[in-house]
Amino acid sequence: KGTSLEMLVRFGRRCGRAKEDTEIKNSEEDHALYPPLLPSKVDLREVTIIPQNEWKRIQDSLDSLTREAACLRAERKAKKEMHFRSQEVVKHWTNTYAGMKEQKLEAKKKRDEEVEAERRILDIEEEIHKQGERKKAIEFAKQYQLYQTERVKRFHSGLLLSRVMKERDAQIEFQKNKIKSDEKWEEQLKLSIEKSFKEEKEKAEKQRRDRMALANDHLKQIKEHKEEEERRRKHEERDAKEIKRQNALYEIEMRKKLEKKKEERNESRKLFFENMNDKNIIKAVERQQQEEEDEKIRKFIKAKKRLTQMGKEKEAETHRLMEERRERINNFLSELMKEKLDNEDLIIARDTAEAEAEWEKREKEKYEKNKAELKAIAEYRAVVMKNKEEEERQRKLDAKEQLLAIMKADQIFQEHEKEKKRKADKERQELRDAHIQQMAQNKFNAKQEKQAELEYYRLTEALVAEKEKEFQDYAREVIELESESTNKYIYPLVKAVREGHGGGRGPVFVDRGGLRPSYQANDVTGVQLPFYNSQGSKYSNFQKSKGRLGFTW
Template sequence: MGTSEVVVRFGRRCGRAKEITEIKNYEEDQVLYPPLLPDKVDLRQVTIIPHNEWERIRDSLDSLTREAAHLRAKRKAKKEMHFRSQEVVKHWTNTYAGMRKQKLEAKKKRDEEIEAERQILDVEEAIYKQGERKKAIEYAKQYQFYQTERVKNFHSGLLLSRVMKERDAQIEFQKSKIKSDKKWEEQLKLNIEKGFKEEQEKAEKQRRDRLALAKDHLKQIKEHEEEEVRRRKQEEKDAEEIKQQNLLYEIEMKKKLGMKKEKINESRRLFFEHLNDKNVIKAIERQQQEEEDEKIRKFIKAKKRLTQMGKEKEAETHRLMEERRERINNFLSKLMKEKFDNEDLIIARDIAEAEAEWEKREREKHEKNKAELKAIAEHRAVVMNNKEEEERRRKIEAKEQLLAILKADQIFWEHEKEKKRKADKERREVQDAHIQQMAKNKFKVKQAKQAELEDCRLTEALIAEKEKEFQDYAREVIELESKSTNKYMHPLVKAVQEGPGGGHGPVFVDRGGLRPSYQVNDITGVQLPFYNSQGSKYNNFQKSKGRLGFTW
C-alpha cells in the first residue's frame, strides 16, 4: 500500500482509493463532530451500509407506524371536510335535507296550531261541563228541596187547591149541562155518603192504629221499667258483693295485722326471755367465777401457809443446824484439844464439805420452791386472763346479738313504714286518677253540652234559612195561584202557617219555629187538638182530664 492513497474496505468489498483531500475532509469532520462509535473500536470490523440501503431498512421497520399516522391524518382531513360541508350545506333550501327540515318545521307549526285549537275546545268543553254540573247541582238541590215534608205538604195543599178548582169547574160544567137531572143528584148524594163512610172507616182505622201504637208504647215503657228494675237489682247485688268483698278484705287485713302483732310480741317475748336467760347464765357464771376465785384464794392461802410452814421448818432446821454446828464446833474444839493438827484439818475439811453439800441441797430446794411458786403464779395469771378474755368475748357476742336484734327490728319497722308509704302513695295515685277522671268526665260533659248547644244553634240557623227559602217559594206560588182565583187559597195558607215539625202544637220560637205534636196519656194515644181550636170534641171533662194525664 502506497503513501499517496488510502484504501478503505466496506465489508467484503474492496474500496476505492480516495483522494488526499477527501481524507483531510474526513479528518476535519472527525474533528468537528465527535465520533458516534465508542472508543477502542476497530473500524475494520464495522459494517458500513449505504444510505439507500439504510433508508430501505428504516422504511421497512417504520412502515406500520407511518401507515397508521397516514390513516389518522387522512381520517382527520375527511372529518374536517365533512364538517365544512355540513356547515356550508346547512342553510341550503334546495337539498333533500333542507326540504326535509322545512317540512318538519311546517309540520311542527301545524301541530302547534292544532294544539292551540284543541286547548280552546278543551276550555269550552270544561266551561260547558261546569255549566252542566251547576245545572245538575241546582236540579239536585231543587229535588231535595221538593222532597222535604213541608214542601210536600205545601204541594199537597197546592194539589188540593187545584183539585178543588177543577172540581168546581166540573160541577159548574155539569150543572150547566144537566141542571135538573135527579139521577145525577142521587149519584152525587151516594158518592157523598160513600165518601163520608170511607172517611169514617179511615178515621176508625187510624184510631185503631193509634190504640195499637199506644199499647206498643206502653209495652215498651213497661219493658224499659222492668229492665231498669233488673239493672238496679243487679247494681244492688254488685254493690252488696263489693261490700262483702271489702268486709272480707278488712277482716283479712285485721287478721294479718293481728298475726303480725302476735309475731312481734312473740319476738319481743323471746328476746326478753333470751335476755333473762343471759342474765341467769351471767349470774351462774359470776357464781362459778366467785367459787373459782374462792378456790384460788384458798389455794393461795394454803400455799402461803405451806410457805410459812416451810419457812418455819427451814428456820427450825437452820436453828437445829446452828445448834448442831455449835455442838460440832464444841466437839471439834474438844477434839482439837485432844488430837493433832492433821486430824483438825481432816475434820475441818469434812465439815466444809458437809456444809457445802447442805448449802447445795438448801439452794436446790429453795430454787425448786421458787420455780413452783412461779409456775403457780403463771398458771393463775393464765387462768385469769382466759376468764377475762372469755368474759370479754361473751360480752362482745351479747352486744353483737343485741345490735343484730335491734337492727332486724329497725329493718322490720322500716319495711313496714315503706309498705305504708307505698300504700299511701298508691291510694293518693288512685285518688288523683279518680279526680282526673272526674275532671275529664266533667270536661267531656261540658264539651258535649257546648257541642249540643252549637249543634242547636247551627240547626236553628239552618232551619231559619230553610224556612226563609220555603216562605219565598210559597209566596211566589201563592201569588201565582192567586192570579187565577182567590177562592181556594186556604190549603196553601194553612200549609205555610203549619211551620216545620209537622205537629199541631204551639210554635217554639227559640227552636227555629218548630211545631211539635203532643200525645194524650191514655190508652187512646190520639194527638192533642189544635192549640187554637175553638172547642174540644170531647164533652166528658173527666174523661178529658184522664186523657190529658190529670189525676185530680
C-alpha cells in the same frame, strides 16, 4: 444529525498555511466573523466540506416526513373549512333533500299545533258543558230533596187538594147544567159514595188499630225502660254495697295489720327484755360459779401454803435430825478416828463427804421441784384470772352489740313505717289531685259539649231559617200562580204554609229552630193531641186533662 453536521461543516474557502502573523490574523478574523461552532482541539484538516446544494438536499431528505405531515394537516384543515362553507351556503336551499325534509318537519309541527289548539278548544267546551250538566244535576237533586221533605209534601198535598176541589166544583157545576139526569149515573154515584164511606170507615178502623198497637208498643217500651231503670238502680245499689263492704274489709284488714305489727313490736320488746333477764341470770350464775371457783382456788392455795409450811417444818425437822445424826456420826467418827488407822480415817471422811454431797443434791432437787410447782400454780392462777377478765369483757361487748343491734333494728323499723306512711300520704295526695284534675276535665268537657250543642243549635236554626225562607218563596210563587186562576181554593195551601216544619200540632220550639213536635195522649187511644189556639179555657177543673196528658201530681 443535521446539527452535528452544522457544527462540523463551514462554508467558504479553506485557509492555507501562511506565516505566523497571517495565521494569527486569520484566526482572529474567524473568531470575529463566525461563532465557535467546532469544539476546541479539532483538526480542521479532518473536517469534510459539503457544497450548499448538497447540504440543502441532505436537509430536505431529512425533513421530508415533517413537511409531508404539515402538508396533510393543512389539506385537511382546508377541506374542513370548505365543508363548513358549503354547509353554510346549502343550509338555506329548498330544492335539496335536507331542505325538503326540514320543510316537511316544519309543516307537520304546524299541523300538530293547530290540532292541539282545536283539541284544547273542544276540551274547554266539553268542560263547560259538563259543568253545566253538573249544575243541572245538583239543582235537580236539591229540588228533589226539597220535594221529599214532609212540609213540601204536605204543601203539595194541599195543592192537589185545592186542584181537586176546583175540579169537583167544576164537575158539580157541569152536572147541574146538564138538562137530563142519568139515573144510572146517580145509582153508580150512590154506590161509589157508599163504597167510599165503607173504605173511609175501614181506613179509620185500621188507623185506630194501628194507634192501639202503637200505644201498646209505647206502653211496653215505657215498662221496659222502667224495668231497665230499676235494674240499673239495683245494680248501682249492689255496687255501692259491695264498695262499702270492700272498704269495711279493707279497714278491718288494715286494723288487723296494725294490731299484728303492734303485737309483733310488743313481742319483740318482750323477747328482748326476757333475753336481757336471761342474760342477767346467766351473768349471776356465772358470777356465782366464778366466786365458787375463786373460793376453791383460795382454799387450794391456802392448802398448798399449809402443805408447803408443813413441808418446810418437816424439812427443818429432818435437817435438825440430820444435824443431830451428823453430830452423832461425827462424834462416833471422832472416837473411831482415835482408834483406827489413818487410812481408815480417809475412807470414812470420803464416805461422809459423798453422803453429804448426795444429801445436798437431793435437797436441792426437792427445793427446785417445790419452786417449779409454786410457779406453775401462780401461772395457772394468772391465766384463770386473765381468762375470766377476757370472758367478762367479751360478755359486756356482746351485750352492748346486741343492744345496739336491737336499737338499730327498732330505728330501721320506725324509718320503714315513716316511709310507708309518707308513700301512703303521697298516693292519697296523687289520687286527690287526679280526682280534682278529672273533675276539672269533666267540667271543661261538659262546658265544651254545651258550647258545641249551642253552636249546633245556632247552625241548625240558621239552616232551618234558610230552608224556611226558601220554602216560603216557593209557596208564595205557587199560591200567587194558583190565585190567578181562582182565589176560592187556596186555603189548603195557606194552611200548609202556616203549619210549620216538624209535622206536629204542638207548640213551636223557639230554641230548636222553630220545630213543631207532636204530642200523644197518655191513654188507650194513643192519638195525637189537637192544637187549640185559644185565649183561655172554659172549664176550671183540669184534673181530667192532666190525667189525659199523663201528669200525676
